[in-house]
Amino acid sequence: MAEPLPRRGPGPALAFVVLGTLLLLAGSILGLAVAPPENFMGDVQRIMYVHVPTAWNAMLAFTFAFGCALLFLFQGGWKWDCRLEAAVEVGVFLAVLLCAQGAIWAKPTWGVWWDWDPRLTTTAVMVFLFTGILALRHFVDDPLKRATWSAVATIIAFVDVPIVYFSVRWWNSLHQLQSSPSTVSSVFHLPLRLNAFGVLFLMIGFITLRTRTAGLRLQGELAPPLPEPAAAPGLVPTRAGA
Amino acid sequence: MRELAAALHKEALLQWRTRVQLAAIFVFGASALLLFSFAIGPNSAALRLHAAGFLWLALLLSSTLSLAESFQSEMEQRAFEGLLLLPASPLALFYGKALSNWLQLVLLGVGLVPVMVVLYDAGTLRLPGLLGVIVLGAAGLAAPGTLYAAMTAQARAKQTLLPLLLFPLVVPVLLAAVKATSLLILGDPMEQARSWALLLVAFDAIHWSLCGLLFGRVVED
Numbered sequence: 001m002a003e004p005l006p007r008r009g010p011g012p013a014l015a016f017v018v019l020g021t022l023l024l025l026a027g028s029i030l031g032l033a034v035a036p037p038e039n040f041m042g043d044v045q046r047i048m049y050v051h052v053p054t055a056w057n058a059m060l061a062f063t064f065a066f067g068c069a070l071l072f073l074f075q076g077g078w079k080w081d082c083r084l085e086a087a088v089e090v091g092v093f094l095a096v097l098l099c100a101q102g103a104i105w106a107k108p109t110w111g112v113w114w115d116w117d118p119r120l121t122t123t124a125v126m127v128f129l130f131t132g133i134l135a136l137r138h139f140v141d142d143p144l145k146r147a148t149w150s151a152v153a154t155i156i157a158f159v160d161v162p163i164v165y166f167s168v169r170w171w172n173s174l175h176q177l178q179s180s181p182s183t184v185s186s187v188f189h190l191p192l193r194l195n196a197f198g199v200l201f202l203m204i205g206f207i208t209l210r211t212r213t214a215g216l217r218l219q220g221e222l223a224p225p226l227p228e229p230a231a232a233p234g235l236v237p238t239r240a241g242a
Numbered sequence: 243m244r245e246l247a248a249a250l251h252k253e254a255l256l257q258w259r260t261r262v263q264l265a266a267i268f269v270f271g272a273s274a275l276l277l278f279s280f281a282i283g284p285n286s287a288a289l290r291l292h293a294a295g296f297l298w299l300a301l302l303l304s305s306t307l308s309l310a311e312s313f314q315s316e317m318e319q320r321a322f323e324g325l326l327l328l329p330a331s332p333l334a335l336f337y338g339k340a341l342s343n344w345l346q347l348v349l350l351g352v353g354l355v356p357v358m359v360v361l362y363d364a365g366t367l368r369l370p371g372l373l374g375v376i377v378l379g380a381a382g383l384a385a386p387g388t389l390y391a392a393m394t395a396q397a398r399a400k401q402t403l404l405p406l407l408l409f410p411l412v413v414p415v416l417l418a419a420v421k422a423t424s425l426l427i428l429g430d431p432m433e434q435a436r437s438w439a440l441l442l443v444a445f446d447a448i449h450w451s452l453c454g455l456l457f458g459r460v461v462e463d
Contacts, residue, residue, distance in 0.1 A: 129410045132403075132410060135403060135407075136403060140397045148462075149397075149460060152456045153390075156449075159452075
């Protein structure tokens with residue numbers, strides 16, 4: 001396999017982060033100050049402008065990790081392992097954020113921070129499944145075994161992702177069905193779309209930066225060991241001195 | 243097929259020689275059942291209500307011990323590398339080990355049922371149905387458990403890693419098995435146990451095929 005040398009500097013990734021931050025700022029200002037409050041939930045609904053984009057992008061990150069896992073196993077190349085590590089890490093971060101945002105919304109709306117609803121339960125399972133993969137990567141020293149095993153574990157864990165997405169359709173869920181432009185009033189579209197692209201660009205930027213870090217670390221692991229430093233003459237043990 | 247039969251023969255021989263270990267894991271499961279009752283207190287109605295959940299939790303906790311041990315003898319003196327050098331496909335090695343683990347978990351589950359009946363007064367006359375749920379639920383634990391045990395046996399912190407990887411994955415198994423067992427114990431007027439058993443069948447079908455396909459990648463050097 002080719003060495004995982006990062007070919008580009010962090011410039012393009014940082015551009016994505018800056019662009020994502022700007023879009024997220026613009027979307028959040030529109031969502032918080034310009035868009036009207038929702039009829040039934042009032043201001044509490046405004047968390048949707050970050051909650052829904054976080055959910056979409058968390059699933060997108062895990063789907064990308066699944067693609068990287070398949071490509072690593074069937075095509076090879078360290079870059080796929082680095083991308084998988086980055087995507088799983090960013091995906092777990094977004095999924096934890098998603099659960100926190102959901103809890104903040106659920107308390108005033110449902111009266112509880114957490115409910116054992118199929119959508120929430122399958123999301124929690126998804127977080128733990130992918131966190132387990134990060135733990136697995138931490139405890140395996142051999143880079144090839146680490147890459148192969150985490151790719152296998154990612155493929156198995158990914159089975160849960162479509163279940164999370166379709167859980168609200170398959171079971172009678174307290175969580176509402178997926179929103180679409182036809183089910184959401186047009187005044188809510190712009191802040192939601194801006195934030196969706198904002199989180200997407202941030203995710204791309206973070207995954208690219210994290211891939212670069214993973215590549216540099218892997219490069220160090222795969223490099224041949226440094227030669228032993230020559231010992232000072234007086235410190236070399238001799239048979240006579242032993 | 244001959245490779246699978248040879249792998250099964252090897253596993254049966256290993257299990258027979260380490261049968262004391264299975265007895266120790268059974269005692270662990272039984273003591274877990276005893277401890278769970280302290281969470282509820284001496285309320286016989288509540289204990290009966292939660293009996294199915296406790297049974298499957300005890301089996302899940304016991305399964306991590308038995309699965310982690312299942313690759314122990316292969317890891318000693320690099321026996322696993324020797325196995326891989328044999329003209330046998332990794333598929334036969336996986337299914338031999340997974341079937342053996344499945345059998346071990348079924349025996350554990352069947353052994354824990356009388357303990358549950360005695361401690362929680364949670365008997366049922368639908369014994370073939372209960373056996374069916376144990377067989378399906380144990381299969382759901384055995385296939386991913388064998389795959390993850392093969393990985394974690396070679397990793398650091400194996401005792402932590404195996405449950406960390408396995409527990410979230412088998413949540414559907416736990417859910418469906420607990421529901422089906424509970425319906426068999428407490429009564430099933432709406433005939434719902436069958437749909438939970440079907441969920442177990444679907445989980446087993448997906449994971450027995452997926453884990454078998456991926457095992458070759460896990461053990462290749």
